[in-house]
Amino acid sequence: MDRLDAIRLFVRVVEKGSFSAAAREAGIGQSAASKQVAALEARLGAQLLQRTSRSMAVTELGQTVYDAALRLVDDFSAIESLVGQGQSKPSGLVRLSVAPVFGRLYVVPHLPAFFAAYPDISVEMAATDRHINLIEDGFDLAIRHGNLSDSSMTARLLAKSFFVTVATPVYFARHGVPQAPRDLIDHACIGFTSRQDIRPWTYARGVTHHPQGPFRTSDAEQGRAALLAHLGIAHMPAWIVAPEIASGALQMVLQDHAVETTPINAVYPSRRHLPIKTRLLIDFLATTLARDLAVPGHGIATEIGPLG
The missing domain is CATH 3.40.190.290 (D-Maltodextrin-Binding Protein; domain 2)
Incomplete structure (x- = not known):
């Protein structure tokens, strides 16, 4: 795993709040994820996360590194997207949270046309009225009704x-x-x-x-x-x-x-x-x-x- 991958993993550990969840998302074992973040800490010469047997917390310096790492990951993702648009068809999985009735009436009936236009994109839809945490639950998008309260x-x-x-x-x-x-x-x-x-x-x-x-x-x-x-x-x-x-x-x-x-x-x-x-x-x-x-x-x- 290169340094950018290690930084991405650190970002997901912070956002998920656990090594195990971030490791599952990355398709690696928890011990491997812990070692990668430890190697990143060693390279930076700073402790980014405080670990105990029951909990994990981001250090003050770790929060600063997280904010900078987030910008770095976003910028690189933007570069990948721009290059990808010029060289290949849009592809990948979009995870969408939507109210059950709205999904049934206004999303599912139109998916055949969407897939016909973008055959390399797939959609996973969670039908729920609950306002899930998009970052923690790994969703790309939600359709919400009414006034919004989450300024993040x-x-x-x-x-x-x-x-x-x-x-x-x-x-x-x-x-x-x-x-x-x-x-x-x-x-x-x-x-x-x-x-x-x-x-x-x-x-x-x-x-x-x-x-x-x-x-x-x-x-x-x-x-x-x-x-x-x-x-x-x-x-x-x-x-x-x-x-x-x-x-x-x-x-x-x-x-x-x-x-x-x-x-x-x-x-x-x-x-x-x-x-x-x-x-x-x-x-x-x-x-x-x-x-x-x-x-x-x-x-x-x-x-x-x-x-x-």
Whole structure:
């Protein structure tokens, strides 16, 4: 293993928080990883990591070396990517974290076209609503919904999806169509829960409705199924039900009172050069979202984010 590989291994040990995890990723044994980092320390004449039988910590000097090493690794990766773009087709595995419903509706159906365009790129998709740690868990990219709180990540806005209030035509035929948010008090409202709290519905001019009804859920797929079973009215991001709105299976109401939006972002580690394989997947998703989230004739003003 050359010096650059040893530096890369040291960076991954710091980011993973353990020799064993970094060794597994590099495809070597834990003892070999420990020896490589020890050899790097000997060459630099400084202790970078404090090791005990149960824990590992980065020394103050080790943190300084890590910051410099990160820039070095990023710069070399950028050189490799630039050279690779000129000499070979984009290739490699992109590990993507995505919410289950979003992946099913907006990622998986388009993968055949993506693979046709880039046959040497493969995608591994983890479907989870949990906000995983991209660096620690070894992911290249995540698609996240709502406002972002992790400032250590770089985010690219893909789209802003308006919230819509919807139910089936069957439900409205049975119970009537609300003309204003205040009318919702007379309807069965499907609530979405977060930490056991039911999320309020927000409308223009500061109007808030607290939904009441026989069914509530924390899962968007279940909420969509409840709508299609005529259980009530729901208020949710348009992307979840855009196909059903386009087909007429669901009908939007209270559009003149709509105001709330939710951003859809591609998120990736901020201190990492963005590989061409990952950038291509982000560009592809931005393009397909622009088409998928447009619902002609139904007034969903979904805004697509910049592609740069």
